[in-house]
Amino acid sequence: LRPGQGTRDHPPAQAALRDRLLGAVVSCFKRHGAAAIDTPVLELRETLMGKYGEDTKLIYELQDQGGELLALRYDLTVPFARYLAMNKVTNMKRYHVAKVYRRDNPAMTRGRYREFYQCDFDIAGQFDPMIPDAECLKIVHEILSDLQLGDFVIKVNDRRILNGVFAVCGIPEKKFLPACSTVDKLDKVPWEEVRSEMVGEKGLSPEAVDRVGEYVQLHGGLDLIEQLLQDPKLSQNKLAKEGLGDMKLLFEYLTLFGITGKICFDLSLARGLDYYTGVIFEAVLLQQENKHVEETVSVGSVAGGGRYDGLVGMFDPKGRKVPCVGVSIGIERIFSILEQRLKASGEKLRTTETQVLVATPQKHLLAARLKLISELWDAGIKAEMLYRKDPKLLKQLQYCEDTGIPLAAIVGEQELADGVVKLRDVATREEVRMDTSCKRAKC
Amino acid sequence: LRPGQGTRDHPPAQAALRDRLLGAVVSCFKRHGAAAIDTPVLELRETLMGKYGEDTKLIYELQDQGGELLALRYDLTVPFARYLAMNKVTNMKRYHVAKVYRRDNPAMTRGRYREFYQCDFDIAGQFDPMIPDAECLKIVHEILSDLQLGDFVIKVNDRRILNGVFAVCGIPEKKFLPACSTVDKLDKVPWEEVRSEMVGEKGLSPEAVDRVGEYVQLHGGLDLIEQLLQDPKLSQNKLAKEGLGDMKLLFEYLTLFGITGKICFDLSLARGLDYYTGVIFEAVLLQQENKHVEETVSVGSVAGGGRYDGLVGMFDPKGRKVPCVGVSIGIERIFSILEQRLKASGEKLRTTETQVLVATPQKHLLAARLKLISELWDAGIKAEMLYRKDPKLLKQLQYCEDTGIPLAAIVGEQELADGVVKLRDVATREEVRMDTSCKRAKC
Numbered sequence: 045l046r047p048g049q050g051t052r053d054h055p056p057a058q059a060a061l062r063d064r065l066l067g068a069v070v071s072c073f074k075r076h077g078a079a080a081i082d083t084p085v086l087e088l089r090e091t092l093m094g095k096y097g098e099d100t101k102l103i104y105e106l107q108d109q110g111g112e113l114l115a116l117r118y119d120l121t122v123p124f125a126r127y128l129a130m131n132k133v134t135n136m137k138r139y140h141v142a143k144v145y146r147r148d149n150p151a152m153t154r155g156r157y158r159e160f161y162q163c164d165f166d167i168a169g170q171f172d173p174m175i176p177d178a179e180c181l182k183i184v185h186e187i188l189s190d191l192q193l194g195d196f197v198i199k200v201n202d203r204r205i206l207n208g209v210f211a212v213c214g215i216p217e218k219k220f221l222p223a224c225s226t227v228d229k230l231d232k233v234p235w236e237e238v239r240s241e242m243v244g245e246k247g248l249s250p251e252a253v254d255r256v257g258e259y260v261q262l263h264g265g266l267d268l269i270e271q272l273l274q275d276p277k278l279s280q281n282k283l284a285k286e287g288l289g290d291m292k293l294l295f296e297y298l299t300l301f302g303i304t305g306k307i308c309f310d311l312s313l314a315r316g317l318d319y320y321t322g323v324i325f326e327a328v329l330l331q332q333e334n335k336h337v338e339e340t341v342s343v344g345s346v347a348g349g350g351r352y353d354g355l356v357g358m359f360d361p362k363g364r365k366v367p368c369v370g371v372s373i374g375i376e377r378i379f380s381i382l383e384q385r386l387k388a389s390g391e392k393l394r395t396t397e398t399q400v401l402v403a404t405p406q407k408h409l410l411a412a413r414l415k416l417i418s419e420l421w422d423a424g425i426k427a428e429m430l431y432r433k434d435p436k437l438l439k440q441l442q443y444c445e446d447t448g449i450p451l452a453a454i455v456g457e458q459e460l461a462d463g464v465v466k467l468r469d470v471a472t473r474e475e476v477r478m479d480t481s482c483k484r485a486k487c
Numbered sequence: 488l489r490p491g492q493g494t495r496d497h498p499p500a501q502a503a504l505r506d507r508l509l510g511a512v513v514s515c516f517k518r519h520g521a522a523a524i525d526t527p528v529l530e531l532r533e534t535l536m537g538k539y540g541e542d543t544k545l546i547y548e549l550q551d552q553g554g555e556l557l558a559l560r561y562d563l564t565v566p567f568a569r570y571l572a573m574n575k576v577t578n579m580k581r582y583h584v585a586k587v588y589r590r591d592n593p594a595m596t597r598g599r600y601r602e603f604y605q606c607d608f609d610i611a612g613q614f615d616p617m618i619p620d621a622e623c624l625k626i627v628h629e630i631l632s633d634l635q636l637g638d639f640v641i642k643v644n645d646r647r648i649l650n651g652v653f654a655v656c657g658i659p660e661k662k663f664l665p666a667c668s669t670v671d672k673l674d675k676v677p678w679e680e681v682r683s684e685m686v687g688e689k690g691l692s693p694e695a696v697d698r699v700g701e702y703v704q705l706h707g708g709l710d711l712i713e714q715l716l717q718d719p720k721l722s723q724n725k726l727a728k729e730g731l732g733d734m735k736l737l738f739e740y741l742t743l744f745g746i747t748g749k750i751c752f753d754l755s756l757a758r759g760l761d762y763y764t765g766v767i768f769e770a771v772l773l774q775q776e777n778k779h780v781e782e783t784v785s786v787g788s789v790a791g792g793g794r795y796d797g798l799v800g801m802f803d804p805k806g807r808k809v810p811c812v813g814v815s816i817g818i819e820r821i822f823s824i825l826e827q828r829l830k831a832s833g834e835k836l837r838t839t840e841t842q843v844l845v846a847t848p849q850k851h852l853l854a855a856r857l858k859l860i861s862e863l864w865d866a867g868i869k870a871e872m873l874y875r876k877d878p879k880l881l882k883q884l885q886y887c888e889d890t891g892i893p894l895a896a897i898v899g900e901q902e903l904a905d906g907v908v909k910l911r912d913v914a915t916r917e918e919v920r921m922d923t924s925c926k927r928a929k930c
Contacts, residue, residue, distance in 0.1 A: 045573045045802055048529045048557050053570055056522035056581065063523065075864055077871035079499035079838040080506060084602050085528060085586065086491045086547075104529075104557075107548040109590060114491050114547075127496055130488045138499065143528065147552060159527050171874035178857075179874075186864065300857040359488055395522040414621075414743040421518055421629065428520035428580075431614035431622075 050150030050158030056395035061386060062161075062379060064393075065191070066141055069163045069373055072187050073139035076179060078165055081138045083123040085145075089113040095122045095358070097221070097318040102146045116145035120164045121319070121352070121370065128168055129359035134366050135169035154344070155377035166370030168356070174290055177323045177351060178297035180371040184327050184347045185303045187373060193346070193381060195330040198306055199263075201313040202291055203320050203350070205272075206260075208284020209311065212277040213255035215248055221318060222246050227260050228314035231328075235261055263310040266295050287322070294323065315350060322351030323369065329381075346374045392448075400451040400467075402429040403440040410434070412455045416465065416480075420453070427453075444470040493593030493601030499838035504829060505604075505822060507836075508634070509584055512606045512816050515630050516582035519622060521608055524581045526566040528588075532556040538565045538801070540664070540761040545589045559588035563607045564762070564813065565798070571611055572802035577809050578612035597787070598820035609813030611799070617733055620766045620794060621740035623814040627770050627790045628746045630816060636789070636824060638773040641749055642706075644756040645734055646763050646793070648715075649703075651727020652754065655720040656698035658691060664761060665689045670703050671757035674771070678704060706753040709738050730765070737766065758793060765794030766812065772824075789817045835891075843894040843910075845872040846883040853877070855898045859908065859923075863896070870896075887913040896921075 047053055054062055092103055092115050104116040117123050120140045128136065141163045150158055165183055167176035181198060188196050206227070210220050226241050235257055242253045259278075262268060269292050278284045291309060298304045315324045327347040349371035356366035386393065402417040404410075410433050420427040428449065430440055437454075444452055454466040454475075464477045490496055497505055535546055535558050547559040560566050563583045571579065584606045593601055608626055610619035624641055631639045649670070653663050669684050678700055685696045702721075705711060712735050721727045734752060741747045758767045770790040792814035799809035829836065845860040847853075853876050863870040871892065873883055880897075887895055897909040897918075907920045 045569065045804070046531070047527050047569075047573075048531055048555055051527035051529055053527070053574075054523075054525035055574070056524055059523040059525050062525070074840050075867065075869045077839050077841040077869065080497075080502040081499055082497035082502050082505070084490050084494035084496070086494055086588070086602055088489070088491055105550040105552065106559075107550045109548065111590075112491055116549075126488065126490075130490075131496075131498070145529070147554075159529055167874070169874070172876045175853075175874040175876075182861065182864065297857055300854055301861045361488070396520050397517050398520040410618075411743055414740055418625065418744045421625065424518065426518045426520065431610070431612070431618040433615045433618075 048158070050148070050152070052152070052157065057393055058383070060393045060395045061382060065375060065379055065382060066161070066163065068190055069187055069375065070139065070141060072183060072190065073163075073165045075186075076137070076165070076183060078137045078139040081124075081127065081140055082142070083117070083120070083127055083140070085116055085143065086114045087117050087123060087126070089115040091115075091126050091359075092118055092122060095319065095355070097316075099146075099316070102148050104145045104147055118146060119144050120162050120372070121166070122355070124164070124166055124168075124370075125352075125355040125366075125368070126359050128356045128366055128368075133168070137165075137167050139163070139165045153380070155374075155380040157376060160376045163373040163375050164370055165373075166368055168366050168368045170367055174293045174297055174323075177369050178294055178301065180349055180369055181294075181298060181307065181325060182301050182303060184325070184349075184371055184373075185301075185306060188327060188329075188346065191378065191382070193329055193378065196306060196327055196346070197308050197330060198325055198327045198347075199308050199310040199313045200291070200294070200323065200325045201310055202287035202323050203315075204283040204287030204322060205291065205311065206314060208278060208281040208287060209256060209259045211283070212281050213259070214252040215256065219246065219248060223248065223256070224314040225316060227256070227312060228316060230260060230312035260311045263308055263312070265304065265307070265309060266292070268309055269295065290323070315348065319352040319355045320350040321353045324348075324350035325371075344377055346377050348372060348374070394448040396428075396447060396449075397426050398428045398447065398449045399426045400428075400453050401440060401444050401449045402427055403437060403452045403454050404435075405437040405454060405456040407434040409455065409457075409460075412460055416453060416455055441468075441470065491601070493591070493595070495595070495600065500836055501826065503836045503838045504825060508818065508822055508825060509604070509606065511633055512630055512818065513582065513584060515626060515633065516606075516608045518629075519580070519608070519626060521580045521582040524567075524570065524583055525585070526560070526563070526570055526583070528559055528586065529557045530560050530566060530569070532558040534569050534802075535561060535565060538762065538798070540759075542589075542759070545591050547588045547590055561589060562587050563605050563815070564609070564795070567607070567609055567611075567813075568795075568798040568811070569802050571799045571809055571811075572807075576611070580608075580610050582606070582608045596823070598817075598823040600819060603819045606816040606818050607813055609811055611809050611811045613810055617736045617740055617766075620733075620812050621737055621744065623792055623812055624737075624741060624750065624768060625744050625746060627768070627792075627814055627816075628744075628749060631770060631772075631789065634821060634825070636772055636821065639749060639770055639789070640751050640773060641768055641770045641790075642751050642753040642756045643734070643737070643766065643768045644753055645730035645766050646758075647726040647730030647765060648734065648754065649757060651721055651724040651730060652699060652702045654726070655724050656702070657695040658699065662689065662691060666691065666699070667757040668759060670699070670755060671759060673703065673755035703754045706751055706755070708747065708750070708752060709735070711752055712738065733766070758791065762795040762798045763793040764796045767791075767793035768814075787820060789820050791815060791817070837891040839871075839890060839892075840869050841871045841890065841892045842869045843871075843896050844883060844887050844892045845870055846880060846895045846897050847878075848880040848897060848899040850877040852898060852900075852903075855903055859896060859898055884911075884913065 103118050106114040143159055144162050207220055215223050230238055239253055242248045243250050272278050273288050326345050328345050351369040353367040357363045402413050404413050413429050417427050417429050452468040459466055463480055465480050466475050467478050468475045546561050549557040586602055587605050588602055650663050658666055673681055682696055685691045686693050715721050716731050769788050771788050794812040796810040800806045845856050847856050856872050860870050860872050895911040908923050909918050910921050911918045
C-alpha cells in the first residue's frame, strides 16, 4: 500500500510547513502586483509537444479512452504561453502556484519528484529593456533572503551572449543548442569533461571548443561586462553586443535595487530549456565546506528563469510574439531544507489553529458542550471538543497540550448554575470566569 | 487553440473570486480544528479500482509508459482512506482542497467539469455516535449561511434506514444497491418514473416497490422519526431501528446547534456512491419559482457526504476498520452562482492587492522610481511601477484607476530636490508630501 513512485503524501506537519512556505512565496508575488491565474493540469497533448526539446520524453500521457489525447502539464510556462495566445493577452503580470508532472528518475531525498509544486511569476508584454528582468531577480533575492536559507548567489547570463561566443569561436549555428546544454554542466563537472563531451559526443572541433572554454569559464560583475564589450572578437558580434549592452543595463538597475552583492555574471550558465531567448538566471545556495576555510560550495539550484520572447508566438496562428520573462522558485528543494532544519531544531509545528477546547469536568454535560461550542463557532472562534459523551477532564486537557490548543473553556455543574464559563490557560493553568450572558470577563 | 474538453482556465478575475470562495470554506474547516493533508493527483490504478461501483468507468487512466499503472484521483475520499490505512492512522480530522478528475460528460454552465475542485472535511475515528456526524452538518450549515447563497435545506437519511425499508418491503438484499441508486432519482423525477424503473430495469416485484414507495416519499423532522420508530414493520428491523435511533440522537444534537430549521429527514435521499454505511446527507439550494406563490424548487445539490465505516478496511491488509464521516462542498456549482451574481451586480473584483504605484511626472527619473520601489518592497509594501523608462503621468494614474490601486507615490524633480515623496490618493486626488529621510508625513 503506497502512493505512486516519485509522489508523496503530505501529512499534517508537512502540509503546515508547505503552506507556510508557499504563503511566503505568494506574498512576495503579490507584493510585486501579480494576479493569480489557474490553468488545467490536463492539457491537449499537442499543446505540450515540441516545446521541451529532448525532455519531451518525460511528459506523462493519458490513455486514449476515446475523445481527445491529453497529457499532464510539464511546467507552468507553456500553459501560460498557451493561455496568453488563446486569449490574445499581450500584457500581464501573473503568478501561478501549482503541481507539475515529470516522468523523471525521482531522487526524493534531494527534492526531485515526479509530482511537485512550481511557483512561477512571469511578466508578459512589450516594455523597455531589462526593467521586468531586473524585477524577476529582485523577487528571487527577496524570497531567498526572506526564507533565511543562508548565503546564496544568483548567476546571470544571456542566451545572446552565449550564442555570440559560440559564433565567434567558430561553432556552427545548428550546434548552438547542443553546445548550450553541455556548457550548462560546468557547475557540476570540470571544464576538461565538458570539453571532451563537446569534442566527442557533440562532434565540435577541438580548436573551436578551446576558444569557447576561454569565455565560458569567466565570471564576474560590471568589470567583466565592460571587458567583454571591449573584446576584439565579441564586440564585432551583433547578438553578443546586444546581450552585453542589456547586461550592463541590468546591472545598473540591480545596483539601484541594492542587490548586486549576490549577483554573478557567469558565462557558463546556459539553462536546459530550448525556449529561452535572452537573459537567463539561476540561484544557488552556498555552503561553507569547512568552518576554517573561506570556501563555499553550491548545494544546488533553488530558483531559475529567464526571458522567452518566442514561446507565445509558437501558439499564435499568426505568429504574433509576446515577449515574456519569468522566474520559477524551486519550492521542493527549499522545502526539504526547511524540513531538515525544523527536524534538527526539534520545534513542533502546530497543524491546526484551534484557539479553544470546549471541555466538561463532570458526566452528562454533552449538551452544555454542544451548545457552547456552537456559539463559539458562530462567533468565528476556532473551537474543538472531544467526540465523547463523557470524556475525563484530564484527557481533555492532555489533548490541548498534545495539539497546542492554548485555552480550555470549561463548563461544569457549578458554572452552568452560575451562568458562567471557566476559561483556562492551558500552559499557566490560570483560570478566569466569564459571564456567558454579557460575555465579559470577571475575575 | 483551447484547453481540454471539460476543463477551463481561470483568468485573474475568476481566480480572485475562487480564492475568496475557497478561503471562506477553508476558514470554516479550520474553525472546526481540521488539519490539512495533501495526497498526489496520481494514484496507483489498483488503489482506485473497485471503489466507485459503475462510476469506475469515469476514471482517467495514464498511458503505460513503462513502470507503474497510474490513474488520476476521482475524489479525495478514497485517497484519504488509502492514506489512513497506509499510515495506520486511526484518528484524524482533516480537510483537503484540491482538484479531482472525472471522464464525465461535461455540463460547464451547470458547473460540471472533468477537472474540478473538491473541498472535503472528514473525521476518522471510533467515537460516540452522531457527534462527528452532527458536526459535519453544522459545517454545511455554516458555509452555506456564510456564503449567503439564499435559502437551502439539508436532506438527511441513513443507509441503514433505507436498507431496513427495502428489507421489510420484500426487496432481496442483493438488489439493495441498485434500488438505492434508482430511489436517489426521486429529487429529479416523480415517483411513477422511479417506480417503473424499479419494476422494469431493476426487475423488482410491483408489490414490493409499492410498499417501498410508501416509505421513501416521506419526509419530515423529529415527528417522522418517532412515527417510524413506532412503525409495526420497520421497528422490527434491527438495521432500521439502529438507524432511526441514531437519527433521533442526531436531531437532538442539531437542536442544540440550533440548525434543525434547515434540516429535513428525507427517506428518498440515497446518494450514489457504494461506500456509504450510515448517515448520508445532501444540501440543496432553494429558489422561489414564483414571487407570489410560497413554493420553492431545488436548484441542485451544493454539498453532500455521509458515513463510510468500511472504506479504510478495504485497504488494510488485516481489514481493520476506521469509521469515518465526511462532507464535500460542491465548490464548482457555488462558484458559478457567485460568478453570475458578481456579473449581475456589475461589481469589479480587484485581481491584485497593490497598495501604491510608484510614478514620476517628468522624464529621466527611472532611477528614482527603481530606488523608491525597491525601498517599498523591502518594507513589505505592495508596490508596482510601469515598465517604461519615461511613462506619462496621466498614463500612470490611469493604470491606478484601471486596476484599483488606491495610492500613487510620485517623485518628480522638485520632490527629489526637497527629499520628499508626494503621496496621492487616486480617488480623491488629495496629496501629502512625505519626508523620505524620516519617513514621516508633513502636510
